[in-house]
Amino acid sequence: MSEKYGSLIPTGKLLDGKPRTILFDATKCIGCRQCVHACKDWNDHPRTTIYELSSTNWITMEPPVLEGLSPLWARNSCMHCEYPMCAAVCPVEAITKYEEGPVVINQDVCIGCEYCIYACPWGVISKNDITHKATKCTMCSDRLSDNKQPFCVQACPVEALDFGLQEEMTAKAKKRAEEVNGYLYGDKEASGTQLIYVLKEKKESYGLRSVGPEKYPKHRIPLGLMLKDLFTLRCGLPGKLRALYLAIIHPGRLIYRYWPWRSVA
Amino acid sequence: MSNASELFPQRRATRLPGGYMGQLLRVDLTTGSMRDENLPEEPLLKKFIGGQSLASYILLRELPLDAKPYGPENKVVMMTGPITGTGFTPGGTKVTAVYLSPLTNHTLGRGAASGFWAVYLKAAGYDGIIIEGAAQKPTYLFINEGRAELRDASRVWGKGATETEDLLRQEVGLKDAKVMCIGPAGENLVHAAMLCNDYNHNAAHSGGAVFGSKKLKAIVVHGTARPPLYDRERLIEAGLRWRNTLMVRHEAEKRTAGHAVDLGAAPNFNFRSTVIEESHIEGFDKNRVTLRPCFQCQRLCPWDVELKAGKHSGTVGHFNAGSEWLDTFYNLGVRGNDALYLAQRINDLGIECSHFSCGVGVAFEAWEKGLLDAEKTGGLKFEWGNVEVVDRLLDMAARREGYWGNLLAEGPVEVAAAIGGDAPKWVVHTKKGTPALHDWRPHFGQMIREIVASGGMKPQGGGSVNPPPDLKYREKWGPLDRDDPAGWSWSNALSEQYRQFCGVIGGCWFAQMHMKPDGIKSIVDSFNATTGWSFDIDQALEAGHRSAMLQSIFGTQRGWIAEHDWQDVGPRFLEPLPDGKHKGFTIAKWLPDMVYEYHRLMGRHEKTGRPFMDTLSRLGLEEFKEWAQLD
Numbered sequence: 001m002s003e004k005y006g007s008l009i010p011t012g013k014l015l016d017g018k019p020r021t022i023l024f025d026a027t028k029c030i031g032c033r034q035c036v037h038a039c040k041d042w043n044d045h046p047r048t049t050i051y052e053l054s055s056t057n058w059i060t061m062e063p064p065v066l067e068g069l070s071p072l073w074a075r076n077s078c079m080h081c082e083y084p085m086c087a088a089v090c091p092v093e094a095i096t097k098y099e100e101g102p103v104v105i106n107q108d109v110c111i112g113c114e115y116c117i118y119a120c121p122w123g124v125i126s127k128n129d130i131t132h133k134a135t136k137c138t139m140c141s142d143r144l145s146d147n148k149q150p151f152c153v154q155a156c157p158v159e160a161l162d163f164g165l166q167e168e169m170t171a172k173a174k175k176r177a178e179e180v181n182g183y184l185y186g187d188k189e190a191s192g193t194q195l196i197y198v199l200k201e202k203k204e205s206y207g208l209r210s211v212g213p214e215k216y217p218k219h220r221i222p223l224g225l226m227l228k229d230l231f232t233l234r235c236g237l238p239g240k241l242r243a244l245y246l247a248i249i250h251p252g253r254l255i256y257r258y259w260p261w262r263s264v265a
Numbered sequence: 266m267s268n269a270s271e272l273f274p275q276r277r278a279t280r281l282p283g284g285y286m287g288q289l290l291r292v293d294l295t296t297g298s299m300r301d302e303n304l305p306e307e308p309l310l311k312k313f314i315g316g317q318s319l320a321s322y323i324l325l326r327e328l329p330l331d332a333k334p335y336g337p338e339n340k341v342v343m344m345t346g347p348i349t350g351t352g353f354t355p356g357g358t359k360v361t362a363v364y365l366s367p368l369t370n371h372t373l374g375r376g377a378a379s380g381f382w383a384v385y386l387k388a389a390g391y392d393g394i395i396i397e398g399a400a401q402k403p404t405y406l407f408i409n410e411g412r413a414e415l416r417d418a419s420r421v422w423g424k425g426a427t428e429t430e431d432l433l434r435q436e437v438g439l440k441d442a443k444v445m446c447i448g449p450a451g452e453n454l455v456h457a458a459m460l461c462n463d464y465n466h467n468a469a470h471s472g473g474a475v476f477g478s479k480k481l482k483a484i485v486v487h488g489t490a491r492p493p494l495y496d497r498e499r500l501i502e503a504g505l506r507w508r509n510t511l512m513v514r515h516e517a518e519k520r521t522a523g524h525a526v527d528l529g530a531a532p533n534f535n536f537r538s539t540v541i542e543e544s545h546i547e548g549f550d551k552n553r554v555t556l557r558p559c560f561q562c563q564r565l566c567p568w569d570v571e572l573k574a575g576k577h578s579g580t581v582g583h584f585n586a587g588s589e590w591l592d593t594f595y596n597l598g599v600r601g602n603d604a605l606y607l608a609q610r611i612n613d614l615g616i617e618c619s620h621f622s623c624g625v626g627v628a629f630e631a632w633e634k635g636l637l638d639a640e641k642t643g644g645l646k647f648e649w650g651n652v653e654v655v656d657r658l659l660d661m662a663a664r665r666e667g668y669w670g671n672l673l674a675e676g677p678v679e680v681a682a683a684i685g686g687d688a689p690k691w692v693v694h695t696k697k698g699t700p701a702l703h704d705w706r707p708h709f710g711q712m713i714r715e716i717v718a719s720g721g722m723k724p725q726g727g728g729s730v731n732p733p734p735d736l737k738y739r740e741k742w743g744p745l746d747r748d749d750p751a752g753w754s755w756s757n758a759l760s761e762q763y764r765q766f767c768g769v770i771g772g773c774w775f776a777q778m779h780m781k782p783d784g785i786k787s788i789v790d791s792f793n794a795t796t797g798w799s800f801d802i803d804q805a806l807e808a809g810h811r812s813a814m815l816q817s818i819f820g821t822q823r824g825w826i827a828e829h830d831w832q833d834v835g836p837r838f839l840e841p842l843p844d845g846k847h848k849g850f851t852i853a854k855w856l857p858d859m860v861y862e863y864h865r866l867m868g869r870h871e872k873t874g875r876p877f878m879d880t881l882s883r884l885g886l887e888e889f890k891e892w893a894q895l896d
């Protein structure tokens with residue numbers, strides 16, 4: 001881990017350190033949204049709504065029409081990037097990349113600055129209106145540490161979702177894509193993620209975002225937001241102090257936050 | 266009988282078990298007033314649980330003995346159960362509605378639906394609804410986050426179920442609101458009108474007509490709540506075990522002639538041939554089929570179809586697993602994709618398909634045999650397989666249009682009587698209701714179930730050749746012989762009990778795999794983990810038995826006797842099978858003995874159908890002792 005990330009982002013280990021991947025096979029998906037409700041059930045989120053990502057709805061199935069009524073369905077949730085920009089921009093190091101794959105926002109540490117929300121190339125982070133913290137899919141890291149698969153994967157009634165070691169899932173996805181003469185998604189985007197999709201048509205047909213192949217994709221945190229965070233009391237004094245301290249000990253990270261047009265290797 | 270406030274305490278003195286939201290909504294459509302009722306105290310809840318059982322108990326307590334099905338005094342009580350909507354089990358989808366049935370005028374009517382609606386009713390904060398009175402003008406009930414309001418439904422009055430759903434969702438501005446509604450059939454008091462929900466689901470057996478009589482077009486539900494759980498971890502574990510028992514349905518199954526294949530017989534030409542031919546499924550292989558499961562259920566019953574062949578190519582249909590809507594049109598000589606087209610039409614209009622099919626079947630047979638001609642049919646050719654005519658009759662029936670529309674809306678018995686001659690001998694019905702449209706005739710278990718049903722209300726049961734593996738500790742019998750009636754009455758009575766239990770707790774009995782090891786146990790364990798009670802299997806069966814008993818007590822109070830079960834049956838339903846593998850078979854040879862035996866085994870008098878006093882005491886139903894058989 002350390003040679004891959006240096007001190008750029010916080011890293012950790014939940015289980016055995018072997019990287020995992022969620023495979024989403026769009027060629028099998030029937031758009032039933034059992035994965036969406038399962039995520040709510042596991043995380044004890046309110047029953048509705050299910051059509052938009054929110055702090056209590058960490059996954060949507062697109063397009064936003066009734067179950068079963070579209071010929072194509074795409075999963076929309078955190079991709080668990082191998083090089084997660086959300087983690088790189090977090091001024092208080094609240095976001096950890098675990099060796100097994102999950103990118104997790106520590107709710108106790110998050111100060112609600114919203115940088116990650118703007119930095120995420122997939123726009124899958126939401127702020128909780130009550131706690132004012134950033135939230136998103138955790139890849140069920142709480143289950144993974146018990147060696148259980150993500151709850152959404154377990155729920156899928158037609159095995160359109162799968163979970164396992166990264167190399168196995170990647171091989172499986174490739175094979176499947178060849179079989180159906182389809183496409184992969186998530187394997188090259190942002191230099192690789194720990195979600196891999198098998199698509200039967202091009203990603204545009206599913207409304208999936210185009211994300212370039214470079215690590216830590218460029219982003220645009222609004223200048224106004226940054227100024228507000230620097231010069232007002234927003235996010236609290238302890239949060240600011242922690243951000244300051246971390247900026248001093250890990251200055252290499254600042255470039256990701258404040259010079260998004262940088263080019264870094 | 267005691268009054269309602271005793272049943273629904275102002276303030277609960279006992280614990281609210283897990284799984285329940287804790288409240289019922291009582292709606293008086295006459296005055297427009299609404300109020301929340303606390304669920305009964307724990308001992309009573311433990312006895313009746315929910316679903317059909319608790320709903321019937323409430324109805325028994327509140328419905329006047331002289332109530333008329335379409336009078337404002339009739340009530341509809343709708344109940345979910347504790348396992349509805351937890352998300353952690355398959356089949357946690359059921360809502361059951363009970364009322365005095367307009368099909369029979371004296372038995373319990375019951376409609377049960379799966380899908381999503383029940384889950385969202387709980388999300389809106391309620392375990393159930395009691396609907397009373399009648400509105401002056403078309404109305405719908407909108408319940409969002411514990412707030413209920415009655416709204417004007419004139420915009421959707423007259424519309425089919427699918428469109429009503431879409432329009433009301435738009436009107437309330439909530440994309441994920443769920444709608445239960447009636448089609449034109451319910452509005453026009455077609456006796457067998459259904460409740461329709463979530464596109465693919467219908468609760469048959471007259472609930473739609475009672476809604477219609479109250480000018481209630483729909484109930485729209487939405488909310489964020491979820492039922493509290495007694496032991497979440499244990500529930501997840503038990504729910505997974507339940508899931509592992511499921512026999513998952515596949516897309517390929519949706520391209521077959523459906524349940525007729527399992528039964529070894531399809532009804533053809535008003536039950537006069539059972540043969541299944543290639544033409545029955547013509548075009549099915551070309552259609553686009555999409556599975557569209559119910560809320561968190563992996564059994565995968567419901568499905569959508571886009572017809573890709575035939576005259577009605579492009580039609581989109583929404584179905585559940587049953588396939589009685591296929592047999593409905595097979596029975597009228599319609600084949601292949603035309604049958605699917607008509608099936609979507611009948612569901613959208615909201616007519617119970619068997620009721621329509623048994624009526625039209627008699628009329629078509631009368632045409633074939635020369636009892637009817639174009640003069641009497643208003644120029645319509647009542648020919649087998651005439652899709653245009655069937656299509657036209659559907660609209661006429663749903664709107665009670667003209668002579669035939671009106672007659673079909675009344676029912677097959679009325680159709681036959683109006684035709685006269687031998688026509689009454691050609692009818693299939695049970696106590697004027699109609700069996701879910703399949704050819705059940707080759708099978709003892711299925712036939713006894715249909716015959717003892719509460720008047721066209723699809724009963725639960727059907728029996729099995731061997732006892733379910735989970736009941737082997739107490740059931741020492743089997744295998745039963747398909748040609749010998751011995752044991753079938755009990756097998757059916759037993760299955761009625763475990764199926765009733767599944768529904769009573771808010772589960773879908775299509776998801777109960779009784780013949781799989783753990784198929785019943787895992788459900789009981791899911792229920793225990795949810796509620797915090799600790800039922801064993803015997804208690805679960807007893808809860809199912811109790812529900813079945815309330816159903817018959819309701820009939821007893823209003824004039825039903827057990828003798829009706831075998832006397833008031835359409836003759837065609839008891840005729841020997843005309844052809845096929847089971848040619849010549851009929852249950853009629855063993856009637857009334859099998860019916861008598863069934864009632865005795867359920868603890869009722871074989872002829873009156875009244876429960877014996879010791880049955881009532883065993884089930885804790887002493888309060889109904891005035892309806893008991895005393896000698």
Ligand code: SF4
Pocket residue numbers: 077078079080081084085086087103119120121122123124125136
């Ligand atoms: S998809 Fe967004 S939130 Fe998820 S790891 Fe990547 S950058 Fe972070």
Ligand code: SF4
Pocket residue numbers: 038039040042058059077136137138139140150151152153
């Ligand atoms: S991995 Fe877990 S947290 Fe993420 S979408 Fe699936 S169930 Fe939700």
Ligand code: SF4
Pocket residue numbers: 028029030031032033034035036061073155156157158159160161
């Ligand atoms: S549960 Fe599976 S099939 Fe259903 S929407 Fe999710 S990925 Fe698709």
Ligand code: SF4
Pocket residue numbers: 355356357358379380558559560562563564565566567585586773774775776777
């Ligand atoms: S068993 Fe079938 S009908 Fe019942 S809830 Fe499951 S999918 Fe729905």
